[in-house]
Amino acid sequence: xxxxxxxxxxxxxxxxxxxxxxxxxxxxxxxxxxxxxxxxxxxxxxxxxxxxxxxxxxxxxxxxxxxxxxxxxxxxxxxxxxxxxxxxxxxxxxxxxxxxxxxxxxxxxxxxxxxxxxxxxxxxxxxxxxxxxxxxxxxxxxxxxxxxxxxxxxxxxxxxxxxxxxxxxxxxxxxxxxxxxxxxxxxxxxxxxxxxxxxxxxxxxxxxxxxxxxxxxxxxxxxxxxxxxxxxxxxxxxxxxxxxxxxxxxxxxxxxxxxxxxxxxxxxxxxxxxxxxxxxxxxxxxxxxxxxxxx
Amino acid sequence: xxxxxxxxxxxxxxxxxxxxxxxxxxxxxxxxxxxxxxxxxxxxxxxxxxxxxxxxxxxxxxxxxxxxxxxxxxxxxxxxxxxxxxxxxxxxxxxxxxxxxxxxxxxxxxxxxxxxxxxxxxxxxxxxxxxxxxxxxxxxxxxxxxxxxxxxxxxxxxxxxxxxxxxxxxxxxxxxxxxxxxxxxxxxxxxxxxxxxxxxxxxxxxxxxxxxxxxxxxxxxxxxxxxxxxxxxxxx
Numbered sequence: 001x002x003x004x005x006x007x008x009x010x011x012x013x014x015x016x017x018x019x020x021x022x023x024x025x026x027x028x029x030x031x032x033x034x035x036x037x038x039x040x041x042x043x044x045x046x047x048x049x050x051x052x053x054x055x056x057x058x059x060x061x062x063x064x065x066x067x068x069x070x071x072x073x074x075x076x077x078x079x080x081x082x083x084x085x086x087x088x089x090x091x092x093x094x095x096x097x098x099x100x101x102x103x104x105x106x107x108x109x110x111x112x113x114x115x116x117x118x119x120x121x122x123x124x125x126x127x128x129x130x131x132x133x134x135x136x137x138x139x140x141x142x143x144x145x146x147x148x149x150x151x152x153x154x155x156x157x158x159x160x161x162x163x164x165x166x167x168x169x170x171x172x173x174x175x176x177x178x179x180x181x182x183x184x185x186x187x188x189x190x191x192x193x194x195x196x197x198x199x200x201x202x203x204x205x206x207x208x209x210x211x212x213x214x215x216x217x218x219x220x221x222x223x224x225x226x227x228x229x230x231x232x233x234x235x236x237x238x239x240x241x242x243x244x245x246x247x248x249x250x251x252x253x254x255x256x257x258x259x260x261x262x263x264x265x266x267x268x269x270x271x272x273x274x275x276x277x278x279x280x281x282x283x284x285x286x287x288x289x290x291x292x293x294x295x
Numbered sequence: 296x297x298x299x300x301x302x303x304x305x306x307x308x309x310x311x312x313x314x315x316x317x318x319x320x321x322x323x324x325x326x327x328x329x330x331x332x333x334x335x336x337x338x339x340x341x342x343x344x345x346x347x348x349x350x351x352x353x354x355x356x357x358x359x360x361x362x363x364x365x366x367x368x369x370x371x372x373x374x375x376x377x378x379x380x381x382x383x384x385x386x387x388x389x390x391x392x393x394x395x396x397x398x399x400x401x402x403x404x405x406x407x408x409x410x411x412x413x414x415x416x417x418x419x420x421x422x423x424x425x426x427x428x429x430x431x432x433x434x435x436x437x438x439x440x441x442x443x444x445x446x447x448x449x450x451x452x453x454x455x456x457x458x459x460x461x462x463x464x465x466x467x468x469x470x471x472x473x474x475x476x477x478x479x480x481x482x483x484x485x486x487x488x489x490x491x492x493x494x495x496x497x498x499x500x501x502x503x504x505x506x507x508x509x510x511x512x513x514x515x516x517x518x519x520x521x522x523x524x525x526x527x528x529x530x531x
Contacts, residue, residue, distance in 0.1 A: 172399070178391040179400055186387045189349045190401035190448075191375030 013144040015261040021150055021219070023257020024157035025212050027250045029234045030241065031161055032208035034249035035168070037238075038181045039201045042092065042103040048231030049111035050206045054080050054213020055222045056118060059129050069132040072214050080210025081203040088202040093195075111227070118224035126221025153215055160211060161250045168246050177201065181244070236279045242292020252290060300327045301360075302452050302483045303348070308357035310340075310347040317343045319507040320357070325452075330474065330484040332494045334529060335504035341487040342384055344504070345454045348485075349381050350374055361452065376404045380450025384457045384487075386441040390430040394421055397429040397440055401448045408449030417473065418443055435466035442473065452483045459490045467493055491529060503528045 003009065029047060036044045057076045061067035067075065087110065095102045131149045138147040168174035180187045180194055188194045213227075220226055233256075241252030256275050264271040282290060303325040310318035318340050325331050333341040347355045350371040359366045361377045375381070380401075389397055398414065398421065415422035418439045424432060432440060438458055445453060459467045467490070474497055477484065488494040494501070495518060503511040505528060513521050 175392055175396050175400055179389045182389050182391055183387055185351050185371075186381075186383060188371040189351055189375060189379075189381045189383075191372050191404055192402065193370075193372045 009143045012262075012265050013141075015265040016258060017144065017146065017150060017261070018264070019258040019261020020254065021153050021257070022260060023254040024153050025216060025230065025253075026234055026237050026257050027161050027253030028157050028208055028212040028215075029230065030237045030249040030253045031164060031246065032205040032212075033234065033238050034241070034244055034246055035164075035208075036202055036205035038244040038246070039177060039198055040088075040092070040096075040103075042100050042107070043235075044202075044205070045104060045108035045231070046087070046111040046114070047107075047206070047209050047234070048227030048229075049114040050080055050084065050209035050227070051213040051216070051230065052118065052224060052227035053083065053114065054210035055129070055217040055220075055226060056122070056213075057210070058214040058217045059127055059222045062129070069214070069218070073211070076214045077207040077210040080213070081207030084206025085199055085203040087206075088199050092202070093199075111231075115224050115228060122224065124224055126223040126226075129217035129222055131218040149218060153219065156215065157212070160208070164208070165246050165250060233275055236275050238289075240275075240279050240282045240289060242289025245289065245291035245293075248289065248291025301325070302327050302329075302362060303485070304358075304360040305348070306358040306360075308344075308347060308355060308359060310343055310352045311354040312343075313353055317352070317507050318347060318355075321347075321507075321509055323502055323509060325483055325485055327483055328478065328481050329499045330478055330486065330497055331500045331502065332486045332488050332498045333502050333504055334488065334491065334494070334525070336528075336530060337489075339504040340507040341504050342456050343507075345381065345456050345485065345487060348374075348454060349379065375401075375448075375450070378405050378449070378451045380404070380445030380448060380453045382441045382445055382453065382455045382458060384460070386437050388429040388432070388437045388440055390428060392429050393425070394427050394429055394432065394440060395425040398425075398444050398447060401444055403448050405449030405451060409446045411447065414443045414447055417476070435462050435469075438462060438466070438470065439473075442470075446477070451481070452485070453477070454485050456487045457489060458486070459488065459493050471497060491525070501525075 029051060033044060033047050036042065036047075054076050057079055058069070058072040061072050061076065062069075091106055091110065092103050095106065135149040135152050138145050139151070168177055176187065176192055176197065180192065180197055184194045216226070237252050237256050238249060240256065241248035256278065259274055259278065260271055263274040270277070301324055303323075305321055305323045308318055308321040309316065321344060323331075333344060335341050343352060346352050348359055350366070350369065355367065357367065361374070361379065364377055366374050366377070389400070392400065398411070409417075420436050421440055421443060424436065429440065430437070442455070442458065458470055462470070471493060474484065474486075478497070486494060486498065499515050501513040502509050503513065503525065511521075511524065511528065513525065
């Protein structure tokens with residue numbers, strides 16, 4: 001057994017891996033929330049339900065359409081994004097000028113309805129989704145055994161997160177988005193169709209949750225509650241990273257996954273609360289979050 | 296001066312912010328190549344007139360014809376594409392974008408905009424600071440950037456709101472030179488201006504606003520005889 005200063009490296013690296021995987025999902029979900037919050041200034045409580053919807057859509061597409069994992073990885077986010085677009089256009093936009101509390105409640109209610117429907121249809125026990133054949137098996141590393149699918153989660157979510165960050169921070173489209181976040185009225189006067197941009201952005205943010213849902217289907221079981229369970233943690237992460245900061249959401253998501261994994265090794269009793277503990281400390285020391293701009 | 300066509304015709308324009316009725320039936324026309332100012336005290340409705348033209352107010356009624364197109368029911372983002380360039384009073388430089396990104400941000404609305412080289416030649420400071428965060432520029436530089444970015448789009452009708460406000464005399468003079476150059480290029484300009492001494496020598500016509508009405512129209516050649524009248528309206 002490999003040990004160093006009394007630390008079981010095998011167990012530690014195992015928990016670190018679990019942490020990184022959870023962190024990958026945290027990053028994808030908080031990134032979507034951050035994008036939506038940045039442009040629309042609304043907190044999308046339905047983000048967890050969209051993640052659940054993504055996992056179920058992958059499951060159902062396999063069951064009834066015979067669509068394999070790889071196609072699901074492309075088409076499910078598009079479908080979930082389309083749900084988001086309809087939701088923005090017909091539910092959120094009519095109350096866009098009201099207090100943001102209304103849209104928060106609306107998305108919260110929407111999430112509950114969706115979760116209730118899926119519980120009604122499929123029960124609350126988890127449904128299985130097989131790991132795609134191409135990613136079965138694993139690799140033996142010096143201190144641990146790395147299952148291929150888990151490695152894939154980390155790589156794929158990093159690619160999506162970094163790609164999204166690059167698009168927002170480094171491209172013309174991203175400049176429109178950043179400028180639209182700051183002063184939508186002026187962007188409109190410059191000839192940009194801001195309402196359309198808002199709708200597409202909402203769709204994109206939601207599609208990220210759908211993507212995370214497909215990625216999650218083979219590792220966590222597909223269940224109606226999977227979204228609400230993870231969402232609370234993701235909100236804490238968004239608060240820690242700073243509302244609306246794109247890079248902050250990604251880095252904090254990964255980091256909090258790792259922190260959780262480390263806690264599971266050193267003091268397992270605290271592993272489910274450690275993120276909230278970090279949140280409290282960050283709020284006390286830097287209320288705008290680690291990467292947020294002070295108002 | 297030049298009157299080869301009417302660029303903007305506003306008739307019986309009313310504008311509202313929520314319940315408050317700000318503009319009470321504005322009528323004005325601007326000819327191709329003219330530089331027209333909107334004078335008046337603070338709160339007279341001058342900025343609101345510019346915003347109403349861009350459909351940035353709550354609600355508006357009446358008629359605004361731009362280049363022969365009725366725009367009163369047009370969504371805001373389509374108005375820019377008629378060749379309009381709007382420079383807001385607060386300048387509207389984006390802090391999340393650097394100077395060059397700010398400059399390149401607004402989409403082209405016509406094909407013959409100024410090239411980036413021409414713009415940097417006209418405003419050398421902007422070239423030197425092109426990688427700085429937009430809002431780190433001085434007030435004068437920010438104003439030049441706000442003006443430069445609508446020149447790049449090819450807009451040929453410019454709506455400029457208080458561009459000299461709070462700026463040092465040397466910058467104000469520079470802006471005056473820029474406006475003269477733009478006039479020579481045939482651009483049509485509607486200028487909201489507090490600084491009458493800045494506006495008087497470069498403008499072809501002045502509209503005086505009070506309480507959301509246009510109360511006087513003064514041509515450049517009538518300035519001398521109407522100075523006293525203007526002084527009463529503007530309270531200088």
